[in-house]
Amino acid sequence: METFENVPWDRLEIGMEAEARRTIRADDLYVFANSSGNLNPLHLPREDGDGDGAPEAVAPSMWIGALISAVLGNSLPGPGTLYRRQDLRYTGRAHAGDEVVARVRLVEKGAGRMARFETWVTKADGTGIAKGEAEVTAPEHPAQFRAVDVPGLTVRRHALFDALLERAAPLPPIPTAVIAPEGPASLGGALLGADHTLITPILIGDAAKIAAAAAEIGRDIGGFELIHEPDHAAASLAATRLAADGRAKAVMKGKLHTSHVLKAVLGNLRTSRRLSHVFVMDVPGRDRLMFITDAAINITPDLETKLDITRNAIDLAHALGIEIPKVGILSALETVNPKIPSTIDAAALSKMADRGQIEGALVDGPLAMDNAIDEAAAKTKGIKSLVAGQADVLVVPNMEAGNMLAKELTFVAHAEAGGIVIGASCPVILTSRADDDKARLASCAVAALYAAHRGKPL
Structure with a gap:
Protein backbone atom coordinates (compact mmCIF):
# COMPACT_ATOMS: atom_id res chain seq x y z
CA MET A 1 0.00 0.00 0.00
CA ALA A 147 -4.38 4.58 2.05
CA VAL A 148 -5.20 1.34 3.84
CA ASP A 149 -8.89 1.91 4.43
CA VAL A 150 -9.81 3.53 1.12
CA PRO A 151 -12.31 1.12 -0.48
CA GLY A 152 -11.64 -0.20 -3.94
CA LEU A 153 -14.10 -0.12 -6.81
CA THR A 154 -15.37 -2.91 -9.01
CA VAL A 155 -17.05 -1.74 -12.20
CA ARG A 156 -20.09 -3.77 -13.18
CA ARG A 157 -19.16 -3.86 -16.86
CA HIS A 158 -19.07 -7.19 -18.65
CA ALA A 159 -16.18 -6.63 -21.02
CA LEU A 160 -15.37 -10.35 -21.18
CA PHE A 161 -18.79 -11.13 -22.66
CA ASP A 162 -18.38 -8.19 -25.04
CA ALA A 163 -15.12 -9.78 -26.23
CA LEU A 164 -16.90 -13.12 -26.56
CA LEU A 165 -19.54 -11.55 -28.81
CA GLU A 166 -16.82 -9.93 -30.91
CA ARG A 167 -15.10 -13.30 -31.27
CA ALA A 168 -18.34 -14.90 -32.48
CA ALA A 169 -19.36 -12.03 -34.77
CA PRO A 170 -17.47 -13.21 -37.91
CA LEU A 171 -19.04 -16.70 -37.76
CA PRO A 172 -22.03 -17.53 -39.95
CA PRO A 173 -25.24 -17.83 -37.90
CA ILE A 174 -26.00 -21.41 -36.90
CA PRO A 175 -29.49 -22.81 -37.59
CA THR A 176 -31.01 -23.30 -34.14
CA ALA A 177 -34.18 -25.21 -33.29
CA VAL A 178 -35.91 -23.09 -30.64
CA ILE A 179 -38.39 -25.12 -28.61
CA ALA A 180 -41.59 -23.39 -27.46
CA PRO A 181 -40.55 -19.73 -27.69
CA GLU A 182 -44.03 -18.90 -26.44
CA GLY A 183 -43.22 -15.99 -24.13
CA PRO A 184 -41.69 -12.55 -24.65
CA ALA A 185 -38.41 -13.48 -22.91
CA SER A 186 -37.84 -16.80 -24.67
CA LEU A 187 -38.80 -15.49 -28.11
CA GLY A 188 -36.93 -12.23 -27.53
CA GLY A 189 -33.78 -14.13 -26.60
CA ALA A 190 -33.85 -16.13 -29.82
CA LEU A 191 -34.51 -13.05 -31.93
CA LEU A 192 -31.72 -11.19 -30.13
CA GLY A 193 -29.35 -13.97 -31.16
CA ALA A 194 -30.60 -13.57 -34.72
CA ASP A 195 -30.16 -9.78 -34.60
CA HIS A 196 -26.49 -10.33 -33.78
CA THR A 197 -26.16 -12.98 -36.54
CA LEU A 198 -25.27 -15.67 -34.02
CA ILE A 199 -28.18 -17.99 -34.76
CA THR A 200 -30.93 -18.45 -37.33
CA PRO A 201 -33.96 -19.51 -35.26
CA ILE A 202 -36.31 -22.27 -36.37
CA LEU A 203 -39.35 -21.66 -34.15
CA ILE A 204 -41.13 -24.80 -32.96
CA GLY A 205 -44.20 -24.58 -30.75
CA ASP A 206 -47.74 -23.29 -30.51
CA ALA A 207 -48.00 -20.89 -33.46
CA ALA A 208 -50.68 -18.74 -31.83
CA LYS A 209 -48.70 -18.32 -28.60
CA ILE A 210 -45.52 -17.54 -30.53
CA ALA A 211 -47.38 -14.93 -32.60
CA ALA A 212 -48.81 -13.39 -29.43
CA ALA A 213 -45.33 -13.20 -27.88
CA ALA A 214 -44.02 -11.54 -31.05
CA ALA A 215 -46.82 -8.98 -30.93
CA GLU A 216 -46.10 -8.27 -27.27
CA ILE A 217 -42.47 -7.38 -28.00
CA GLY A 218 -43.28 -5.66 -31.28
CA ARG A 219 -41.37 -8.02 -33.56
CA ASP A 220 -42.17 -9.37 -37.01
CA ILE A 221 -41.33 -13.08 -37.22
CA GLY A 222 -42.52 -13.56 -40.79
CA GLY A 223 -38.98 -14.18 -41.99
CA PHE A 224 -38.38 -17.16 -39.72
CA GLU A 225 -39.40 -20.77 -40.22
CA LEU A 226 -42.20 -21.69 -37.82
CA ILE A 227 -43.28 -25.27 -37.13
CA HIS A 228 -46.61 -25.54 -35.33
CA GLU A 229 -46.42 -28.11 -32.53
CA PRO A 230 -48.41 -27.16 -29.39
CA ASP A 231 -47.32 -30.18 -27.32
CA HIS A 232 -44.02 -29.47 -25.55
CA ALA A 233 -42.80 -33.05 -25.54
CA ALA A 234 -43.52 -33.36 -29.25
CA ALA A 235 -41.92 -29.98 -29.97
CA SER A 236 -38.78 -31.13 -28.17
CA LEU A 237 -38.66 -34.30 -30.23
CA ALA A 238 -39.16 -32.33 -33.45
CA ALA A 239 -36.34 -29.95 -32.56
CA THR A 240 -33.86 -32.70 -31.72
CA ARG A 241 -34.78 -34.59 -34.90
CA LEU A 242 -33.94 -31.48 -36.91
CA ALA A 243 -30.55 -31.45 -35.19
CA ALA A 244 -30.03 -35.17 -35.72
CA ASP A 245 -30.79 -34.71 -39.44
CA GLY A 246 -28.32 -31.81 -39.68
CA ARG A 247 -30.91 -29.12 -40.42
CA ALA A 248 -30.18 -27.50 -37.05
CA LYS A 249 -26.74 -27.08 -35.51
CA ALA A 250 -28.01 -26.23 -32.04
CA VAL A 251 -31.09 -26.60 -29.88
CA MET A 252 -32.45 -23.82 -27.68
CA LYS A 253 -34.89 -24.14 -24.79
CA GLY A 254 -37.85 -21.78 -24.72
CA LYS A 255 -40.79 -21.56 -22.32
CA LEU A 256 -41.08 -25.19 -21.24
CA HIS A 257 -39.77 -27.60 -18.63
CA THR A 258 -36.14 -28.60 -19.01
CA SER A 259 -37.08 -32.26 -18.56
CA HIS A 260 -38.87 -32.29 -21.93
CA VAL A 261 -35.77 -30.94 -23.67
CA LEU A 262 -33.30 -33.29 -22.02
CA LYS A 263 -35.44 -36.37 -22.61
CA ALA A 264 -35.58 -35.57 -26.32
CA VAL A 265 -31.86 -34.79 -26.44
CA LEU A 266 -31.05 -38.15 -24.86
CA GLY A 267 -33.37 -39.88 -27.30
CA ASN A 268 -32.04 -38.29 -30.48
CA LEU A 269 -28.68 -36.62 -29.81
CA ARG A 270 -26.93 -38.97 -27.39
CA THR A 271 -23.17 -39.52 -27.72
CA SER A 272 -20.64 -41.54 -25.74
CA ARG A 273 -20.33 -38.63 -23.27
CA ARG A 274 -22.65 -37.87 -20.38
CA LEU A 275 -24.59 -34.65 -20.76
CA SER A 276 -23.44 -31.78 -18.54
CA HIS A 277 -24.11 -28.08 -18.33
CA VAL A 278 -21.35 -25.47 -18.21
CA PHE A 279 -21.99 -21.95 -16.98
CA VAL A 280 -19.70 -19.39 -18.61
CA MET A 281 -19.55 -16.42 -16.26
CA ASP A 282 -18.28 -12.87 -16.59
CA VAL A 283 -17.62 -11.89 -12.97
CA PRO A 284 -16.88 -8.20 -12.26
CA GLY A 285 -13.34 -7.82 -10.96
CA ARG A 286 -11.99 -10.90 -12.77
CA ASP A 287 -9.83 -10.56 -15.85
CA ARG A 288 -10.90 -13.87 -17.42
CA LEU A 289 -14.03 -15.96 -17.82
CA MET A 290 -15.06 -18.44 -15.14
CA PHE A 291 -16.55 -21.82 -16.06
CA ILE A 292 -18.75 -23.63 -13.50
CA THR A 293 -19.91 -27.19 -14.04
CA ASP A 294 -22.24 -29.04 -13.50
CA ALA A 295 -24.94 -26.87 -11.97
CA ALA A 296 -28.01 -27.94 -13.92
CA ILE A 297 -28.16 -31.62 -14.94
CA ASN A 298 -26.22 -34.19 -12.90
CA ILE A 299 -27.51 -34.15 -9.33
CA THR A 300 -24.96 -36.31 -7.52
CA PRO A 301 -22.40 -37.34 -10.13
CA ASP A 302 -20.13 -40.32 -9.50
CA LEU A 303 -16.48 -40.37 -10.52
CA GLU A 304 -17.17 -41.62 -14.03
CA THR A 305 -19.73 -38.87 -14.59
CA LYS A 306 -17.38 -36.24 -13.18
CA LEU A 307 -14.78 -37.40 -15.68
CA ASP A 308 -17.16 -36.55 -18.54
CA ILE A 309 -18.20 -33.30 -16.85
CA THR A 310 -14.55 -32.28 -16.68
CA ARG A 311 -13.80 -33.26 -20.27
CA ASN A 312 -16.88 -31.42 -21.53
CA ALA A 313 -15.84 -28.23 -19.75
CA ILE A 314 -12.31 -28.49 -21.15
CA ASP A 315 -13.73 -28.84 -24.66
CA LEU A 316 -15.80 -25.69 -24.17
CA ALA A 317 -12.85 -23.75 -22.76
CA HIS A 318 -10.85 -24.70 -25.86
CA ALA A 319 -13.72 -23.51 -28.07
CA LEU A 320 -13.67 -20.14 -26.33
CA GLY A 321 -9.99 -19.65 -26.92
CA ILE A 322 -8.34 -20.97 -23.75
CA GLU A 323 -5.52 -23.17 -25.03
CA ILE A 324 -4.63 -24.86 -21.73
CA PRO A 325 -7.47 -24.29 -19.23
CA LYS A 326 -6.73 -24.67 -15.54
CA VAL A 327 -9.32 -26.90 -13.92
CA GLY A 328 -9.97 -26.88 -10.19
CA ILE A 329 -11.92 -29.82 -8.76
CA LEU A 330 -13.80 -28.31 -5.82
CA SER A 331 -14.62 -29.65 -2.41
CA ALA A 332 -15.00 -28.17 1.07
CA LEU A 333 -11.26 -28.37 1.72
CA GLU A 334 -8.02 -28.89 -0.12
CA THR A 335 -6.85 -32.13 1.49
CA VAL A 336 -8.14 -35.65 0.93
CA ASN A 337 -10.51 -36.74 3.67
CA PRO A 338 -12.13 -40.20 3.42
CA LYS A 339 -15.18 -38.85 5.23
CA ILE A 340 -15.80 -36.36 2.39
CA PRO A 341 -16.23 -38.39 -0.82
CA SER A 342 -15.81 -35.37 -3.11
CA THR A 343 -12.20 -35.00 -1.96
CA ILE A 344 -11.47 -38.56 -3.05
CA ASP A 345 -13.11 -37.99 -6.46
CA ALA A 346 -11.12 -34.78 -6.87
CA ALA A 347 -7.84 -36.50 -6.07
CA ALA A 348 -8.68 -39.29 -8.51
CA LEU A 349 -9.46 -36.83 -11.30
CA SER A 350 -6.23 -34.99 -10.62
CA LYS A 351 -4.24 -38.22 -10.86
CA MET A 352 -6.12 -39.24 -14.01
CA ALA A 353 -4.98 -35.98 -15.60
CA ASP A 354 -1.40 -36.73 -14.52
CA ARG A 355 -1.65 -40.12 -16.26
CA GLY A 356 -3.07 -38.69 -19.50
CA GLN A 357 -6.68 -39.82 -19.02
CA ILE A 358 -7.76 -36.17 -19.14
CA GLU A 359 -6.05 -34.19 -21.88
CA GLY A 360 -5.75 -30.58 -22.92
CA ALA A 361 -5.80 -29.00 -19.47
CA LEU A 362 -4.09 -28.69 -16.11
CA VAL A 363 -6.25 -30.37 -13.48
CA ASP A 364 -5.83 -30.25 -9.71
CA GLY A 365 -7.93 -31.10 -6.67
CA PRO A 366 -9.29 -31.20 -4.18
CA LEU A 367 -9.36 -27.42 -3.89
CA ALA A 368 -11.60 -25.25 -1.77
CA MET A 369 -13.24 -22.31 -3.51
CA ASP A 370 -10.92 -19.71 -1.98
CA ASN A 371 -7.66 -21.37 -2.91
CA ALA A 372 -8.96 -22.34 -6.34
CA ILE A 373 -9.46 -18.74 -7.47
CA ASP A 374 -7.35 -16.60 -5.12
CA GLU A 375 -3.57 -16.83 -5.30
CA ALA A 376 -3.08 -15.25 -1.87
CA ALA A 377 -5.39 -17.84 -0.29
CA ALA A 378 -3.53 -20.66 -2.03
CA LYS A 379 -0.19 -19.28 -0.85
CA THR A 380 -1.46 -18.92 2.72
CA LYS A 381 -2.51 -22.58 2.70
CA GLY A 382 0.89 -23.59 1.34
CA ILE A 383 -0.57 -25.13 -1.81
CA LYS A 384 1.96 -25.60 -4.59
CA SER A 385 0.02 -26.06 -7.80
CA LEU A 386 -0.20 -24.74 -11.36
CA VAL A 387 -3.98 -24.48 -10.90
CA ALA A 388 -4.50 -23.20 -7.36
CA GLY A 389 -5.41 -19.53 -7.30
CA GLN A 390 -5.74 -19.41 -11.10
CA ALA A 391 -8.54 -21.85 -11.98
CA ASP A 392 -10.53 -21.13 -15.15
CA VAL A 393 -12.87 -24.11 -14.72
CA LEU A 394 -14.51 -25.03 -11.43
CA VAL A 395 -15.88 -28.58 -11.25
CA VAL A 396 -18.31 -28.66 -8.34
CA PRO A 397 -19.04 -31.77 -6.24
CA ASN A 398 -22.78 -31.84 -7.01
CA MET A 399 -25.56 -29.89 -8.69
CA GLU A 400 -26.69 -28.18 -5.48
CA ALA A 401 -23.24 -26.70 -4.86
CA GLY A 402 -22.89 -25.60 -8.47
CA ASN A 403 -26.35 -24.07 -8.68
CA MET A 404 -25.85 -22.08 -5.49
CA LEU A 405 -22.39 -20.94 -6.57
CA ALA A 406 -23.57 -19.75 -9.99
CA LYS A 407 -26.60 -17.94 -8.57
CA GLU A 408 -24.59 -16.31 -5.80
CA LEU A 409 -22.17 -14.95 -8.37
CA THR A 410 -25.07 -13.75 -10.52
CA PHE A 411 -27.25 -12.12 -7.89
CA VAL A 412 -24.68 -11.10 -5.26
CA ALA A 413 -21.53 -10.44 -7.29
CA HIS A 414 -23.50 -9.12 -10.32
CA ALA A 415 -21.94 -11.62 -12.73
CA GLU A 416 -23.46 -12.37 -16.12
CA ALA A 417 -23.96 -16.07 -16.79
CA GLY A 418 -24.38 -17.73 -20.14
CA GLY A 419 -23.88 -21.40 -20.87
CA ILE A 420 -24.79 -24.53 -22.76
CA VAL A 421 -25.30 -28.25 -22.35
CA ILE A 422 -22.44 -30.32 -23.75
CA GLY A 423 -22.19 -34.03 -24.41
CA ALA A 424 -24.89 -34.18 -27.09
CA SER A 425 -24.15 -34.20 -30.81
CA CYS A 426 -24.85 -30.43 -30.88
CA PRO A 427 -24.86 -27.67 -28.26
CA VAL A 428 -28.05 -27.20 -26.28
CA ILE A 429 -28.84 -23.70 -24.98
CA LEU A 430 -30.73 -23.90 -21.66
CA THR A 431 -32.11 -20.45 -20.93
CA SER A 432 -33.64 -19.44 -17.62
CA ARG A 433 -36.57 -17.13 -16.96
CA ALA A 434 -34.21 -15.03 -14.82
CA ASP A 435 -31.70 -14.52 -17.67
CA ASP A 436 -31.38 -10.98 -19.00
CA ASP A 437 -30.67 -10.10 -22.62
CA LYS A 438 -26.89 -10.14 -22.13
CA ALA A 439 -26.98 -13.66 -20.66
CA ARG A 440 -29.18 -14.99 -23.48
CA LEU A 441 -26.97 -13.37 -26.08
CA ALA A 442 -23.83 -14.75 -24.45
CA SER A 443 -25.32 -18.26 -24.47
CA CYS A 444 -25.96 -17.95 -28.21
CA ALA A 445 -22.37 -16.80 -28.74
CA VAL A 446 -21.02 -19.69 -26.67
CA ALA A 447 -23.11 -22.17 -28.71
CA ALA A 448 -21.94 -20.66 -32.01
CA LEU A 449 -18.27 -20.77 -30.98
CA TYR A 450 -18.58 -24.31 -29.66
CA ALA A 451 -20.33 -25.55 -32.82
CA ALA A 452 -17.66 -23.92 -34.98
CA HIS A 453 -14.85 -25.39 -32.87
CA ARG A 454 -16.18 -28.95 -32.96
CA GLY A 455 -17.39 -29.16 -36.53
CA LYS A 456 -18.45 -32.78 -35.97
CA PRO A 457 -20.17 -34.92 -33.30
CA LEU A 458 -18.21 -36.16 -30.30
Missing part, protein backbone atom coordinates in the same frame (compact mmCIF):
# COMPACT_ATOMS: atom_id res chain seq x y z
CA GLU A 2 1.46 3.35 -1.08
CA THR A 3 2.31 5.96 1.55
CA PHE A 4 1.86 9.67 0.74
CA GLU A 5 4.03 12.28 2.50
CA ASN A 6 3.48 16.03 2.28
CA VAL A 7 5.77 19.03 1.93
CA PRO A 8 4.56 21.47 4.61
CA TRP A 9 4.39 25.23 4.07
CA ASP A 10 7.77 26.11 5.57
CA ARG A 11 9.59 23.58 3.35
CA LEU A 12 8.00 24.66 0.06
CA GLU A 13 10.45 26.32 -2.32
CA ILE A 14 9.73 28.15 -5.56
CA GLY A 15 10.45 25.90 -8.54
CA MET A 16 9.53 22.62 -6.83
CA GLU A 17 7.83 20.20 -9.25
CA ALA A 18 5.87 16.96 -9.07
CA GLU A 19 4.09 14.75 -11.57
CA ALA A 20 1.86 11.67 -11.86
CA ARG A 21 1.39 9.32 -14.78
CA ARG A 22 -1.73 7.37 -15.55
CA THR A 23 -3.04 5.23 -18.39
CA ILE A 24 -6.69 6.01 -19.04
CA ARG A 25 -8.84 2.89 -18.69
CA ALA A 26 -12.34 2.45 -20.05
CA ASP A 27 -13.46 1.72 -16.49
CA ASP A 28 -12.18 5.16 -15.39
CA LEU A 29 -14.64 6.78 -17.77
CA TYR A 30 -17.56 4.70 -16.49
CA VAL A 31 -16.68 5.53 -12.86
CA PHE A 32 -16.55 9.25 -13.69
CA ALA A 33 -19.89 9.05 -15.51
CA ASN A 34 -21.52 7.45 -12.48
CA SER A 35 -19.94 9.72 -9.87
CA SER A 36 -20.42 12.99 -11.76
CA GLY A 37 -23.73 12.21 -13.45
CA ASN A 38 -22.22 13.30 -16.79
CA LEU A 39 -23.52 10.68 -19.22
CA ASN A 40 -22.40 12.40 -22.40
CA PRO A 41 -22.00 9.46 -24.83
CA LEU A 42 -18.81 10.99 -26.23
CA HIS A 43 -17.16 9.92 -22.97
CA LEU A 44 -18.61 6.37 -22.78
CA PRO A 45 -16.30 3.76 -24.29
CA ARG A 46 -18.87 1.73 -26.20
CA GLU A 47 -21.09 4.58 -27.41
CA ASP A 48 -20.99 6.53 -30.66
CA GLY A 49 -21.49 10.05 -29.36
CA ASP A 50 -21.18 11.94 -32.65
CA GLY A 51 -22.82 9.53 -35.06
CA ASP A 52 -19.72 8.71 -37.09
CA GLY A 53 -20.12 4.96 -36.59
CA ALA A 54 -17.33 4.52 -34.04
CA PRO A 55 -17.13 5.04 -30.26
CA GLU A 56 -15.02 8.00 -29.17
CA ALA A 57 -14.16 7.29 -25.48
CA VAL A 58 -12.96 10.88 -24.98
CA ALA A 59 -11.67 11.45 -21.45
CA PRO A 60 -13.91 14.12 -19.83
CA SER A 61 -12.14 17.45 -19.37
CA MET A 62 -12.93 17.60 -15.66
CA TRP A 63 -11.51 14.08 -15.23
CA ILE A 64 -8.31 15.36 -16.82
CA GLY A 65 -8.37 18.28 -14.40
CA ALA A 66 -8.79 15.89 -11.49
CA LEU A 67 -5.38 14.40 -12.31
CA ILE A 68 -3.84 17.73 -11.31
CA SER A 69 -5.79 17.54 -8.07
CA ALA A 70 -4.21 14.13 -7.47
CA VAL A 71 -0.69 15.52 -7.80
CA LEU A 72 -1.44 18.42 -5.45
CA GLY A 73 -3.20 16.21 -2.91
CA ASN A 74 -0.79 13.29 -2.97
CA SER A 75 2.64 14.79 -3.67
CA LEU A 76 3.11 18.55 -3.71
CA PRO A 77 2.17 19.93 -1.26
CA GLY A 78 0.48 16.57 -0.50
CA PRO A 79 -1.79 15.40 2.34
CA GLY A 80 -3.52 18.31 4.07
CA THR A 81 -3.75 20.52 0.95
CA LEU A 82 -6.99 22.36 0.15
CA TYR A 83 -7.91 23.96 -3.17
CA ARG A 84 -8.60 27.69 -3.48
CA ARG A 85 -8.99 27.86 -7.24
CA GLN A 86 -8.04 26.12 -10.49
CA ASP A 87 -7.89 27.73 -13.92
CA LEU A 88 -7.59 25.42 -16.95
CA ARG A 89 -7.40 25.87 -20.69
CA TYR A 90 -7.81 22.74 -22.82
CA THR A 91 -5.56 22.41 -25.85
CA GLY A 92 -6.13 18.76 -26.80
CA ARG A 93 -8.03 15.56 -26.06
CA ALA A 94 -7.13 12.21 -24.56
CA HIS A 95 -8.88 8.89 -25.01
CA ALA A 96 -9.16 5.52 -23.31
CA GLY A 97 -5.81 3.77 -23.69
CA ASP A 98 -3.70 6.94 -23.69
CA GLU A 99 -1.01 7.47 -21.06
CA VAL A 100 -1.20 10.98 -19.64
CA VAL A 101 1.11 12.97 -17.36
CA ALA A 102 -0.09 15.64 -14.91
CA ARG A 103 2.56 18.09 -13.64
CA VAL A 104 2.69 21.00 -11.20
CA ARG A 105 5.39 23.61 -10.51
CA LEU A 106 5.37 26.03 -7.54
CA VAL A 107 5.60 29.62 -8.76
CA GLU A 108 4.49 31.75 -5.77
CA LYS A 109 3.99 31.68 -2.00
CA GLY A 110 1.63 34.17 -0.38
CA ALA A 111 -0.23 35.12 2.78
CA GLY A 112 -2.32 32.52 4.59
CA ARG A 113 -0.15 29.64 3.35
CA MET A 114 -1.27 30.32 -0.22
CA ALA A 115 0.75 28.40 -2.79
CA ARG A 116 0.30 29.09 -6.50
CA PHE A 117 1.25 26.41 -9.00
CA GLU A 118 1.62 26.30 -12.74
CA THR A 119 -0.26 23.15 -13.85
CA TRP A 120 -0.39 21.19 -17.09
CA VAL A 121 -1.38 17.80 -18.49
CA THR A 122 0.14 16.16 -21.56
CA LYS A 123 0.16 12.83 -23.29
CA ALA A 124 3.23 10.67 -22.70
CA ASP A 125 4.75 11.97 -25.95
CA GLY A 126 4.43 15.60 -24.76
CA THR A 127 1.31 16.54 -26.73
CA GLY A 128 -0.56 19.16 -24.71
CA ILE A 129 -4.00 18.47 -23.28
CA ALA A 130 -4.54 21.15 -20.61
CA LYS A 131 -2.66 23.95 -18.88
CA GLY A 132 -3.41 26.56 -16.25
CA GLU A 133 -2.82 27.60 -12.66
CA ALA A 134 -3.93 26.38 -9.24
CA GLU A 135 -3.97 28.11 -5.88
CA VAL A 136 -4.08 25.98 -2.75
CA THR A 137 -3.76 26.33 0.98
CA ALA A 138 -0.66 24.34 1.82
CA PRO A 139 -0.51 22.11 4.91
CA GLU A 140 1.08 23.65 7.99
CA HIS A 141 2.50 20.50 9.57
CA PRO A 142 4.31 17.41 8.20
CA ALA A 143 1.95 14.50 7.59
CA GLN A 144 1.86 11.03 6.09
CA PHE A 145 -1.10 9.07 4.82
CA ARG A 146 -1.25 5.38 4.04
